[in-house]
Every structure is written in C-alpha cells, then in structure tokens.
Amino acid sequence: NAGVTQTPKFRILKIGQSMTLQCTQDMNHNYMYWYRQDPGMGLKLIYYSVGAGITDKGEVPNGYNVSRSTTEDFPLRLELAAPSQTSVYFCASERGGMNTEAFFGQGTRLTVV
C-alpha cells in the first residue's frame, strides 16, 4: 500500500523558473492538502481540496496554484520561483469525517537559487 507519494524528492530551481510538485494517493481519500515547512518552523497550509474539482486557499497560498481533476492527484504548481519558496513541501490526504487523521507523503525538498 503506497499511501501518499510525492515526486520529486529533491529539486533545485533557478529564480523565475516554474515547476509542478506531484502528489498522488491510493487510499481513495476525499481531502488532500499541501503544507510547507521552513527550517525550525511548523508546517503551514498552502492549499487544500475537499474533493475533485474543489480547491481552496490555506494560510500561505501566494505564489502557488493547485488543481484537483481526480480523487487521486493533487499537483502543486510554482509559476515564478522565488528564494522565499525554498522549503520542504508535504502533501497529505485524509478520509474526512469526524476525528480522522491526515497521512503525509515523504516530502519534496525545494531550493530556489
């Protein structure tokens, strides 16, 4: 059972480049999330989705876009990479309902130079 899979694991981008962080889950979860973790900080919510076709902003959405065309996939798009987007990005999924927990992927470490 793969759970939540993120690709790539590592990436170095130049300022102004764009990229898509991929996330897929095989648990048929309705809810999916993107978080970022900066050094010494907790995870902060970027975007989330409650089902295919439905997305909404989290706490730190600026500079990012998402889409949810299927239940399984929730890609995160960076259009114009900036050094402030250097971080570790975690995708998570959750079944939904009362008192459920989110399952996280391994993370993508992104450096913008």
Place this chain on the structure above:
Amino acid sequence: DQQVKQNSPSLSVQEGRISILNCDYTNSMFDYFLWYKKYPAEGPTFLISISSIKDKNEDGRFTVFLNKSAKHLSLHIVPSQPGDSAVYFCAASGRGLAGTASKLTFGTGTRLQVTL
C-alpha cells in the same frame, strides 16, 4: 501569531524513563488535537489524537492529556525507547461538523532524544 506553541525545542530523556512533551494553544475554536512524529527526510506520521470532549487518550506507551481550561495538552511516552528519538509536532484543527477539512495548525516541534 503562533496559535499552537511548543516552547521546548528539545528534550533529552534516558531510556526507560518518561518523556513529557508539552503544547499550548490560543484558539478556542480548536476541537481536535493530534501528535505527529517525524524522522529526518521523512513525512510526519500520525501518533495519537484527542477530541476536545475528552481529557485523556491512551494508546500503548503513548498518552495524550488535554486541559481545555488551560488550553494545554501534553504527550507522555512511557517507557521511552531509543527508537522514539524524533521530532514531535503538536497539531490542532477546528473542524466542527463532520465533512469539513481539518486544515491543521502545527506547532514548531520538539526534538526528543532518548539516550541509553
């Protein structure tokens, strides 16, 4: 504004002793609290949770206590083992009704080292 605070960045405990990790929150709308464990280069893994209608939840060596009036929760690990060495994150959500997204708010983490 840090709504979930873990004021101890690190904690060192001897193997076999109790580890107590603390977490404070400020948002009264939080109704569900979780602890996640994180090893280097891995994603957080769920450890234990507690609903605001309870004051204690136990799962094997792990117990979480919630004091709503003080807006404080703690994670107890007894006995501590070397494999417990990791970063522990406290997280909270104000989900309310079923069917809404959890949108977790995380603390900054406490690095636990269990020594031999």
